[in-house]
Amino acid sequence: MIKVVKFGGSSLASAEQFKKVANIIKAEKERRYIIPSAPGKRYSADIKVTDMLYECYGLASKGKDYKQSMENIKTRYNEIISELGLDLSLENEFKIIEAGFVGRSGRDYAASRGEYLNGIVLATYLGYEFIDSAEVIFFDDYGNFDAERTNTAVAEKLSGIEYAVIPGFYGSMPNDTIKTFSRGGSDITGSIVARAIKADLYENWTDVSGVLVADPRIVDNPAVINTITYKELRELSYMGASVLHEDAIFPVRKEGIPINIRNTNAPEDEGTMIVESTSKKSEYTITGIAGKRGFTTVSIEKDMMNSELGFCRKVLEEFEKQGISIEHMPSGIDTMSVFVSQEDFVKKEQEVLAGIHRNTHPDTIDIESDIALIAIVGRGMKSTRGTAGRIFSALAHARVNVRMIDQGSSELNIIVGVDDCDFEKAIQAIYDIFVTIQL
Ligand code: ADP
Numbered sequence: 330m331i332k333v334v335k336f337g338g339s340s341l342a343s344a345e346q347f348k349k350v351a352n353i354i355k356a357e358k359e360r361r362y363i364i365p366s367a368p369g370k371r372y373s374a375d376i377k378v379t380d381m382l383y384e385c386y387g388l389a390s391k392g393k394d395y396k397q398s399m400e401n402i403k404t405r406y407n408e409i410i411s412e413l414g415l416d417l418s419l420e421n422e423f424k425i426i427e428a429g430f431v432g433r434s435g436r437d438y439a440a441s442r443g444e445y446l447n448g449i450v451l452a453t454y455l456g457y458e459f460i461d462s463a464e465v466i467f468f469d470d471y472g473n474f475d476a477e478r479t480n481t482a483v484a485e486k487l488s489g490i491e492y493a494v495i496p497g498f499y500g501s502m503p504n505d506t507i508k509t510f511s512r513g514g515s516d517i518t519g520s521i522v523a524r525a526i527k528a529d530l531y532e533n534w535t536d537v538s539g540v541l542v543a544d545p546r547i548v549d550n551p552a553v554i555n556t557i558t559y560k561e562l563r564e565l566s567y568m569g570a571s572v573l574h575e576d577a578i579f580p581v582r583k584e585g586i587p588i589n590i591r592n593t594n595a596p597e598d599e600g601t602m603i604v605e606s607t608s609k610k611s612e613y614t615i616t617g618i619a620g621k622r623g624f625t626t627v628s629i630e631k632d633m634m635n636s637e638l639g640f641c642r643k644v645l646e647e648f649e650k651q652g653i654s655i656e657h658m659p660s661g662i663d664t665m666s667v668f669v670s671q672e673d674f675v676k677k678e679q680e681v682l683a684g685i686h687r688n689t690h691p692d693t694i695d696i697e698s699d700i701a702l703i704a705i706v707g708r709g710m711k712s713t714r715g716t717a718g719r720i721f722s723a724l725a726h727a728r729v730n731v732r733m734i735d736q737g738s739s740e741l742n743i744i745v746g747v748d749d750c751d752f753e754k755a756i757q758a759i760y761d762i763f764v765t766i767q768l
Pocket residue numbers: 336337338339340366369513534535536537539540541542543544545546569570571572573617
């Protein structure tokens with residue numbers, strides 16, 4: 330049995346956390362390939378090393394004074410090294426990094442050094458081989474992740490190595506420059522390694538005891554989800570349940586490898602199993618709730634719209650031309666609404682509106698901003714009557730005005746749109762109707 334284990338930033342934020350991590354790793358000989366993130370926050374007002382690196386690079390690449398900023402980063406690592414009593418100096422590494430910053434080797438290179446250095450420290454502490462991810466994780470010329478080339482390279486490299494540390498978050502481009510995944514991307518690296526070596530389990534260790542029914546920053550002490558499917562988790566993570574990167578399920582899904590989310594600070598908790606499919610029912614009809622603020626709706630009205638061939642396509646084309654992706658698109662007989670990210674839309678709104686007017690001649694176009702979308706996700710909803718009814722009565726009782734309703738065609742989720750200002754109240758109300766009243 331082989332396990333790939335990934336530790337997030339808060340799990341590796343200090344020497345004390347490193348000790349917990351080493352205990353977890355050494356507790357099972359199957360935990361063979363370790364993916365570390367960069368040191369994260371030690372307390373809520375702290376700054377992640379990744380953010381410190383972006384800031385430092387910003388200064389150095391603009392020719393500004395970056396010395397103090399670099400010093401603060403060195404201190405984060407040196408504190409960990411000295412408190413662990415390691416015989417290790419990163420002085421030479423920092424010389425190379427500093428030269429890279431001044432020589433403008435790129436923001437991605439800068440950010441990746443957080444994981445790179447933490448990987449060296451962790452490998453030294455554990456006595457495991459260190460593998461630079463630049464040698465095995467590849468992107469193509471366009472910056473897209475090169476899954477198959479990577480898969481072969483990781484499998485080959487690890488075939489003769491029993492225990493290794495492979496830093497998360499980055500890989501290399503064909504021209505040898507460094508590229509990172511998007512933020513939180515160490516989760517993806519773990520999944521890639523798990524696929525390549527056909528692991529039995531991908532353990533993802535973080536600072537909560539699993540995927541929770543709702544965001545713990547909104548709902549106080551939410552229930553833990555025992556088992557969730559890849560599909561359900563993808564819906565939740567896309568809609569803001571940030572516990573696992575939304576793309577991290579793809580590599581393991583190819584091999585049907587389950588992911589187990591665990592808590593570094595409570596290793597006795599079983600956490601959440603993320604699986605391809607399961608006969609286990611969700612405990613609360615719904616599996617989870619997640620949401621995001623900051624959407625705009627563009628509602629277009631035109632008599633006889635439904636009989637006009639190609640109408641929707643023409644409208645959507647105007648968004649596509651401006652590079653705006655569509656979140657949801659509920660429609661009626663003579664109306665259609667398009668939900669888009671407010672941030673993306675404001676920059677191009679006049680171009681989009683002019684295009685729609687020119688090409689579809691609508692009766693009216695109405696725009697509303699500051700909408701939040703909430704996804705209620707659950708494999709059990711398909712076979713349970715009254716779920717939507719319960720959601721809406723909960724929202725009505727909480728005096729939340731529902732702006733939009735959209736049920737996904739897979740019947741795996743129901744999306745509701747509410748005013749931004751009602752966002753947290755709405756999530757709490759939905760949580761209460763399904764979970765609190767059952768506890
Ligand atoms: P790591 O640094 O270990 O990768 P992250 O900060 O990326 O950890 O993810 C864990 C955090 O995700 C939790 O501390 C929690 O605040 C947040 N989170 C948001 N939604 C959820 C959810 N539904 N379940 C669990 N955690 C969630």
